Amino acid sequence: MKKIFKIAIITLLTSFFGSCATLTNTLEFVGDVANSTGMEEIGSVAKAGASISKATESITPENEYYIGRAVAATLLTNYKTFENSSEELYLNLICKVLTENSSNSEMFNGYHVKMLDTNEVNAFSTSGGHIFITKGMLKCAEDEDSLAAVIAHEIAHIQLKHSLKAIKASRWTNALKQTATAVVSVAGNAELANDMNDMVGDVFTEMVQNGYSKEQEFDSDTLALTLMADSGYNPNKMYKMLEMLEKIQNGNTGVYKTHPSPQERIKNIDNSIKKVKIPENTESFREKRFYFFTKIEG
């Protein structure tokens, strides 16, 4: 217990550092403080974090965008898109409402939602702002607020940079070393292309094969609740979606090895939802249009 208090105090002290650019300095500071006060374990962890952070600090919004595009282009070799322009517009409108109400940093080229033509129940998102939702997942939503829950969860993964965190730190430092020369030659770009390939591989292993960690899934659910409430959507609809997912999965943890079960996610939400201000219930206003836009799904 004592150690947790120490970590908490250090965190509180360092929470006054606002910008991402000072994260490395912060971690190095935490490391020095921890080491000098006898908390070597925390000290070495913070120092390790500082070197990972140094590498990721150099990633610009544009870099994130191009990585995201590479991931999306790869995903789309595995999945076909589902074309329905009015339902697509509907999903993008919901996404826009959620992101406009968010105080977080914007995406380089905005967010875009696309449907995938498969009955598999799944959703994916990239650091390029691309959000993919399968027909199978869409069928699970009974109303607009439930749809908003799915989209909000994906937006949260993007805002929390989960796909980028899947990329091994060494890949970034390699890529940055290669562009140290004044002019980026064609040969230089070919090297970068290889790095891109490796990075996409890292993201795929995590996003598609293993699934994000439990902590990352819980964090995304927690942030999604706020995104929903700030837009006027009912965060309690998150429960509905998870209960539906549980029915479908029938107690299996599905494809993912580390993915938390719907039950575990529900437990996390029980906790997080206490801190969210539930908006006034306006769901009836969205009922008709939900049926209109999703009638294809029947």
Added chain:
Amino acid sequence: MKKIALIFFCLMATTLFAKPFKKGTTVYIAVKIAEIKKSESNYSEVIGAAAYGRKFIVLESNEKRTQVQLADDKTRIGWVSTGSLTKKKVFNTNDKMASTTLDEISISGKGFSEEAENAYKTSNKNLNYEEVDKIEKIEVFEKELLSFVKEGNLKLGTE
């Protein structure tokens, strides 16, 4: 690993939200194109647009919106969304109006850009970039958004 995650999460959480900027801070546009509006309101008239990397000085700022002054022309003032700005210098080799030195241009080549993507496409011909380009063209117009929010009794910004 868990400890790293804990520290990271605590610190990341504090850096996640677009915090208002102090008056006089130098900021850069961190998105491809940022709309510049006449006033602070979400519904205000759009008076221009600024490209990635363009430099501004902060006049006034809150969590959602920031009033900025173009660094190269102090008569040009307008409001942009706070989330589209960054204190960290970003370079845009395509922005002919950005004042960059040769060093800055070389630094901007670091990491991934359009050129790197073109090289990547060449060595991976099965990738579906065409579809990605199509997806990025999906647009939600301001008017559509406003009526969607109104009809659905949802919220938009602080209004």
